Amino acid sequence: MNAYDLSDLRRAAAAAVRAPSMHNSQPWAFRLRDGAVEVLADPGRQLSVADGGGWALRLALGAATFNARLALAWAGTPAEVRLLPDGEDPDLIARLTPAPHRPPTYTERDLYAAIERRHSNRRPFWPDPVPADVRMRLIEAARVEGAWLDLLVGMTALSGFSEIAHSADRVLRRDARYQAELITWTDTASEVEGIPVAAAAAVAEAQDLLPQRDFGGGRRAPGRDYEPEPLVGILGTSGDRRVDQLMAGQALQHVLLTATDAGLSSSMISQPIEVPPARDQLRRSLGRTGFPQIAFRVGYGLPGPAAPRRDVADVIVG
Missing domain, CATH: 3.40.109.10 (NADH Oxidase)
Structure with a gap:
């Protein structure tokens, strides 16, 4: 056997x-x-x-x-x-x-x-477009895991997503308990968990199309604005049961690794999923009957530092 x-x-x-x-x-x-x-x-x-x-x-x-x-x-x-x-x-x-x-x-x-x-790259990407054949590989990576992936094309779709994402981000920024929890995972003394400042996004500025979570990053260098027309992906599933969310996680990783293999960087945009009215608004904007499970941006960028990980011995149990 x-x-x-x-x-x-x-x-x-x-x-x-x-x-x-x-x-x-x-x-x-x-x-x-x-x-x-x-x-x-x-x-x-x-x-x-x-x-x-x-x-x-x-x-x-x-x-x-x-x-x-x-x-x-x-x-x-x-x-x-x-x-x-x-x-x-x-x-x-x-x-x-x-x-x-x-x-x-x-x-x-x-x-x-x-x-x-x-690993998540929260820094600005270059404005170079992602080729059509690579986009199709990303869509197929989600499909073979039982999920769907919509890539937003054009400023009309991006502007609509931006409004939903920023609205959700404002809701979360006003939630004192949410922000207190976030701080406990930001630039922790631990060397094996949480988000170090080195891996954080720069402080948000008014012209940013997409929200970035505040992990304590500093001011960006002059001329280092975020890309004006990012490639945003929204991955979802037909259902929203526990098993659907596990399938979405497998699909997400298949997509992210496919992107990495193609020389792309990525970072997650989860705020529109975390706030239920925003998630429903996002679903309607896509014309989907299923459930968005995560959004992310993908593009070409300079590699940044990775967040730490626990030792393998610490996650193996008897």
């Missing part, structure tokens, strides 16, 4: 911890049970104010699951993934069991290599 071992668990976890998570809270743990690699939620790392319902936690765990899948496939030991496999254990998010051995595909190799290079 095929079974994963501790080396497989460590390989999967080492890739999984590189996934994105809101405020770099890293709400995951991993274990080996009955020859399967299991992805677990760490409820103590769920953001109680910003993510009381667990949407962001599940997106992060879906992204971590996708990275684990890639690591196992890269090693020639691909996994069959079952999401929410135990109704009695809500913290058990995914169980990865061994599929027949095979060599990794070229795409799996490329995406696995992109894991270490992918």
